[in-house]
Amino acid sequence: AQKITQTQPGMFVQEKEAVTLDCTYDTSDPSYGLFWYKQPSSGEMIFLIYQGSYDQQNATEGRYSLNFQKARKSANLVISASQLGDSAMYFCAMREGNSGGSNYKLTFGKGTLLTVNP
Amino acid sequence: DVKVTQSSRYLVKRTGEKVFLECVQDMDHENMFWYRQDPGLGLRLIYFSYDVKMKEKGDIPEGYSVSREKKERFSLILESASTNQTSMYLCASSLSGVNRRKLFFGSGTQLSVL
Numbered sequence: 001a002q003k004i005t006q007t008q009p010g011m012f013v014q015e016k017e018a019v020t021l022d023c024t025y026d027t028s029d030p031s032y033g034l035f036w037y038k039q040p041s042s043g044e045m046i047f048l049i050y051q052g053s054y055d056q057q058n059a060t061e062g063r064y065s066l067n068f069q070k071a072r073k074s075a076n077l078v079i080s081a082s083q084l085g086d087s088a089m090y091f092c093a094m095r096e097g098n099s100g101g102s103n104y105k106l107t108f109g110k111g112t113l114l115t116v117n118p
Numbered sequence: 119d120v121k122v123t124q125s126s127r128y129l130v131k132r133t134g135e136k137v138f139l140e141c142v143q144d145m146d147h148e149n150m151f152w153y154r155q156d157p158g159l160g161l162r163l164i165y166f167s168y169d170v171k172m173k174e175k176g177d178i179p180e181g182y183s184v185s186r187e188k189k190e191r192f193s194l195i196l197e198s199a200s201t202n203q204t205s206m207y208l209c210a211s212s213l214s215g216v217n218r219r220k221l222f223f224g225s226g227t228q229l230s231v232l
Contacts, residue, residue, distance in 0.1 A: 045223035
């Protein structure tokens with residue numbers, strides 16, 4: 001079974017509108033972390049936002065927020081007021097466990113290609 | 119700023135060649151990773167290392183090996199390159215510690231095996 005599922009291969013949004021990118025995850029570990037990365041056409045991976053499994057509040061970073069629904073095992077990324085520069089591939093990722101060593105690896109989803117239209 | 123440097127942006131090799139992909143980070147990170155990225159498949163972990171001379175297999179280690187003789191350098195080795203290893207290879211590093219430690223990525227190496 002996939003640990004990270006991104007069901008939207010591609011999404012379109014109008015400039016200045018909000019968009020939600022879906023991510024569901026699968027783990028039995030009570031301690032885990034969820035990450036979103038952005039990859040523009042240049043290829044660099046840019047860290048956007050992090051949510052810990054024990055965090056009480058949804059994470060926010062500027063125009064990015066993470067809609068964390070623990071019972072549903074979902075961690076959707078919300079981008080408010082979309083800009084043309086937001087056009088990129090977006091990856092959801094998870095780290096399981098908190099005890100170091102091999103627990104530091106991230107498992108990534110297949111990504112969602114977001115296109116922002118003017 | 120953390121810098122993760124991959125030695126080549128583009129690489130073209132022939133089937134059967136031995137290929138070395140080099141990665142260097144300058145922030146004294148304990149953990150280093152090699153991923154490959156293919157369209158429609160996302161990023162898949164090949165190997166990672168959480169200490170010098172330590173290595174662990176990721177999800178797709180077949181056909182690859184790694185070397186970490188120094189903390190700052192993590193090499194990915196294709197012993198005998200094959201066409202199905204044509205891909206984008208991404209190196210990353212992170213600190214140890216709490217769960218929220220994010221990965222810092224290099225700019226990637228696009229490898230073509232002909």
